[in-house]
Amino acid sequence: MGVGLPLAVPAAVSHGWGLHLHGASWEDNHSYYVSRIYGPGDARLRGLWVDMAAANRSQVKIHGILSNTHRQASRIVLSFDFPFYGHLLRQVTIATGGFLFMGDVIHRMLTATQYVAPLMANFNPSYSRNSTVQYLDNGTVFVVQWDKVYLQGKEDMGSFTFQVALHSTGRIVFGYKEIPVPVLQISATQHPVKAGLSDAFMILNPSPDVPESRRRTIYEYHRVELDTSKITNMSAVEFTPLPTCLQHQSCEMCVTSELTFNCSWCHVLQRCSSGFDRYREEWLSYGCGQKSDEKTCEDLAEGDRYSAPPDSSFSPLDEDVATSTSSLFIDSLTTEDDTKLNQYAGSEGVGSSLPSKKAGAPIHTGTIVGIVLAVLLIAAIILAGIYINSHPTSNAALFFIERRPHHWPAMKFRNHTNHATYSEVEPASQEKEGFVEAEQC
Numbered sequence: 357m358g359v360g361l362p363l364a365v366p367a368a369v370s371h372g373w374g375l376h377l378h379g380a381s382w383e384d385n386h387s388y389y390v391s392r393i394y395g396p397g398d399a400r401l402r403g404l405w406v407d408m409a410a411a412n413r414s415q416v417k418i419h420g421i422l423s424n425t426h427r428q429a430s431r432i433v434l435s436f437d438f439p440f441y442g443h444l445l446r447q448v449t450i451a452t453g454g455f456l457f458m459g460d461v462i463h464r465m466l467t468a469t470q471y472v473a474p475l476m477a478n479f480n481p482s483y484s485r486n487s488t489v490q491y492l493d494n495g496t497v498f499v500v501q502w503d504k505v506y507l508q509g510k511e512d513m514g515s516f517t518f519q520v521a522l523h524s525t526g527r528i529v530f531g532y533k534e535i536p537v538p539v540l541q542i543s544a545t546q547h548p549v550k551a552g553l554s555d556a557f558m559i560l561n562p563s564p565d566v567p568e569s570r571r572r573t574i575y576e577y578h579r580v581e582l583d584t585s586k587i588t589n590m591s592a593v594e595f596t597p598l599p600t601c602l603q604h605q606s607c608e609m610c611v612t613s614e615l616t617f618n619c620s621w622c623h624v625l626q627r628c629s630s631g632f633d634r635y636r637e638e639w640l641s642y643g644c645g646q647k648s649d650e651k652t653c654e655d656l657a658e659g660d661r662y663s664a665p666p667d668s669s670f671s672p673l674d675e676d677v678a679t680s681t682s683s684l685f686i687d688s689l690t691t692e693d694d695t696k697l698n699q700y701a702g703s704e705g706v707g708s709s710l711p712s713k714k715a716g717a718p719i720h721t722g723t724i725v726g727i728v729l730a731v732l733l734i735a736a737i738i739l740a741g742i743y744i745n746s747h748p749t750s751n752a753a754l755f756f757i758e759r760r761p762h763h764w765p766a767m768k769f770r771n772h773t774n775h776a777t778y779s780e781v782e783p784a785s786q787e788k789e790g791f792v793e794a795e796q797c
Contacts, residue, residue, distance in 0.1 A: 386580050387616070388441055389528075389553065389595040393582070396590040404592040405531045406499045406521055408490060415494050422452050422489040426480040426508060427778045429457065435493050439526035440472075441555040441578065442600030443634050448472075448522070451778060452489060453547060454479050454502050456520060458555070467548050469556035469576045474520045474530035475539065475587065478547035480508040487515070498522045504534075508546070513537045526597035528553070532587055539584035551582040553595065557636045577632045604628035607653035620644070621653065 394400050408416055422430055429451040437444040440458050449457035455473035467476060481487040483506045492499040501519035514536030521529040530551070542549045556576040582593060601619035604610040610621040610628035617630035622644035629635060631645050639645060 386578075386598075388555075388578055388598055388600065389580060390598060391580060391582070391593060391595045393586050394592045394594070395586070396588060398592075401590060401592055404521075404529050404594060405533065406492065406497070406501075406519060408492060408499070408501050408503075408519075411492055412494070416490060416492045418488050418490045419450065422450060422481060423487065424482045426452060426482050427478075428452050429778050432491065432498075434498050434522075435495050436498075436524045438498065438522050438524065439597060441633065442597075442602035443555075448498070450489065450491065450500055452479055452481055452502075452505075453477060453778070454505075454516075454518070456500065456522075469554050469574055471554050472520055472522070472528060473551050473553075474518050474532070474593075475502075475516065475535075475551050476547075477539075477542050477549045478508045479505040479516065481505050483508070483511055484515070496524045507542065510543070513541075528595040528597075530582075530593040532589065532591045535587055535589050535591075539587050549584070551584055551587060551593075552580040554579040555634075557632070557634045559637045559640075575636075600633075601628045601630045602633060611653060623653075 394404065419430060422428060429449050431447055431449045433447045434445070437446055438448075439445075445458060447460075449459075451457060451467075453467070453476055455467070455471050455476040457471055459470035479502060481489055481502070484504065486503075487505045488501075488503045489505075490501050490503060492501075499519055499521045501517070503517050504515040505517075506515055507513055515534060516536065517534040518530070518532045521531070523529070539549065539551070554576055555578055556574050558572055558574045560570050560572055580595070586593075599615055601610065601613065601615060601617050604613060604619065604621075605628075607621040607623065607628075610619050613619045613628070617632075619628050619630055621628050622639065622642060624642050625635075625638065625644060627635065627639075627644075629639055629644070631639055
């Protein structure tokens, strides 16, 4: 995959902390979250830190592979739906580098967008036997703790212990127990160093230069950057989610919403949106972005009843997205890697395929021919299987044995010697977990 990465500073990025509150707390209002930081000595700290040692041991798992490797990540399925920027997620990816990747479609900019990062840095849990990456899921909260981990090549700085808690209500808490040095002293040369939240959406469209290729455009529509000077021993950050357009389940609630997102209703999709979320490609392909704010719910329902099926072209509104958001451009041909990517695409709408135009009335002759061909294909597969089982040393049998599925990597991207990457691993136990490899920004 060839990559060109023009990265602009998005207008939605929030820097530092705003209003000074009582004690050692600071609060900042963002578009999607209200964040509050608690310093040492704040009485609220005790209720924010999750004591993994005191938790139910059946609910706490030490990730054996992540605890003994460097620059690797593992996908974990949650026991509950976690609301992230209004999207309900059922899986996250834990990275050894002190962050969670919140996307469905893995792209090479793993550390650039769609993350929850209590402290993203070049941590190497394999340095010490006491270093672990552990997680807990009790049905209402999912906690990941990087315990006594060291920075690669800077082990003399000491060990770091911190955690992130994802609550089923959408609340996110960063907890810091051991931060031996100021975060500003951590080098970002080999790995990004940051703390905060980010989300993005991806749109696939043909490249104008090469018709057979596709261009992936990833738009980071919102980011919260924490002031890392506030991250110290015994401190915490709490993010409380604000309402989004996606939470409205009816047209009436959507059009009367007093949110600052300028919500609009798409009757075809039965969805309320501002047009800037992970469903954006589908939103544009159905022409939802062209709806007039002056239409009533009855007008929208009546108009959509007679609307033509959407085509695969995007609305011109898509052209001006990059003016207010950070964009990452990834050009690539449709390769085997792209095919493997698609199997991980969830229901969140990132990179979702566009609806295709339906053909006319079915032709009975074609249906019959299709059924006959399908029967013949199944018969051929059965006969081939019988032959391979009865002739295990044949060339055909050896060919399939060498390429049996459990030898195929779940996700693999090209390695570039001039960039540090997160590498994939094969799980050693019978419990299969998805491992990903992606390149840092």
